[in-house]
Amino acid sequence: MKSIAIIPLRKGSIGIPGKNKKKLLGRPLYQWVLGEAIESNLDEIYIFTDDESIIERIQLDYKWTDKVKVFERSPESATNTASTEFGMLELAQSLDFDFDIYCLLQATSPLTSKDDINKTLDKVVNGGCDSALTVVESKRFLWTKEGTSINYNYLARPRRQDFEGLLIENGAVYAIKKDAYKEQHNRLGGKIGVVEMVEESLIEIDEPADWHIVEQLLANRLSLHKQAASKIKALVLDVDGVFTEGKVWVSGDGELAKAFSLRDGMGLEIARESGIEIVVMTSENSPIVDQRMRKLQINHYYKGVKDKFSLLNKVCAKLNVDRHELAYIGDDVNDLANILSVGWGFTPVDAVSELKQMADVVLHSYGGDKAIREGIETIIKLNKRSKK
Known part of the structure; x- marks a missing residue:
């Protein structure tokens, strides 16, 4: 089955200017998820961007692999208000839906590993699911603004080790079969499976404070090789x-x-x-x-x-x-x-x-x-x- 991925990279960034190209431990942010995607079971990875400098860099830097492609996104899909789904559909239609599995990877989740990508693909290919997404288990006690507890009885507060908790979408990896995608035009549809990632992957880089936290987490992870x-x-x-x-x-x-x-x-x-x-x-x-x-x-x-x-x-x-x-x-x-x-x-x-x-x-x-x-x-x- 042919599996492809889209990595959307918009030129403009409000929270962190030039975020996608900003160096995280010496590498531009987008290279962290792209590198893992290259190592994964994906067949093709499309860098979907309106940033000319990223397009140039991709075309020059990744000649050693035939997996990486560049697709210049339209001005309509690169606005602050354009949804990721709009961009995904633009790429899918341009490719004439030439894939069996469509995967969305987010550059703002640099803790994503090739194993996370492969497990999400496997949920769709072999796990009986039409689509799948990555999640993180959280044992936080949730409340509404009105002061109502959502996921536990505060009069019988459970110990953390006995608390089942919730699964939270971390925005890192999504995968969907072509038929389900053509029906929904959405990253998820049909029977949905979940793939758990490590707890720290819940942090996405949206604000400057996130950057420093993720940088330290990445440094700790890399040092495990020693x-x-x-x-x-x-x-x-x-x-x-x-x-x-x-x-x-x-x-x-x-x-x-x-x-x-x-x-x-x-x-x-x-x-x-x-x-x-x-x-x-x-x-x-x-x-x-x-x-x-x-x-x-x-x-x-x-x-x-x-x-x-x-x-x-x-x-x-x-x-x-x-x-x-x-x-x-x-x-x-x-x-x-x-x-x-x-x-x-x-x-x-x-x-x-x-x-x-x-x-x-x-x-x-x-x-x-x-x-x-x-x-x-x-x-x-x-x-x-x-x-x-």
Whole structure:
């Protein structure tokens, strides 16, 4: 069965200006749910937006997967008053309803995981439901404004552990079969199933205060990947600020020169001799870096990468390693999600302060001046102590 998803992203945002592109742990907000959608069982994901900069970024950044599509929404569907259902119908009709399952994913729910998406799809595909949505169990005692208790008898107040509570819609994932959708033109219809998500996923990013709460929850979740006793099998490296000091000499014709440490180059040889795979990811496209990577015989070299976190998931599968078996050296906020989620996250001593606060190890060396060598020597020592 063909399953597709729509991720609506409107250019205008009242509560948090530029919300969808604002960086959450170094990644634009929309990339969190998009990355999980790519890893899920969905066949196609449509970024439905009127934001030209997002359209451009999607077209440039996700060439490594054939799942991600872009659909430019009409001005009518991008107004403050247009409903999500209106946008969903616009996309469905434009596709001539070429799907079996239609899924709605919300960028404002960045705690959504691929498992949440898959479970919701499964409710519809195999669970005997026409549609499904994600919910959170709440054991809160609810009241009306008139002072009437809704879901419990206040004269016989139950203990929390004995209280059944309620299920609350968290707005993260919805899925519906085509026939039910064509009949209802709604995200839900027919027999409806529910899929429970973790309690913290009830928080959607609508106000600035939500942002800081979700950011901390995401940081805690990513850190669960860390298993210090595991042997590091691969080292992932940024380029500017790690291989180099983060400077470039330019002329009117473009890039002239970058400086690389020969001692770092020797460190990479030592790493390979120790059985550690080397992966290089950079957001830039530089002929100078291309030449240096060829000289260093870096086989896993990825350039022009803006969503490093999602691409690293694909690299992990290719190398048959888990995130806790990776080390990562980065220096700026676009490395933050990976720094948090791998077994060991390193930064050079001159990295931005936000990274230095989150990294497992702040190296003594500067970017472009033996930071890679120091990181490799540290990893080799850690691997000798590892029990796995």
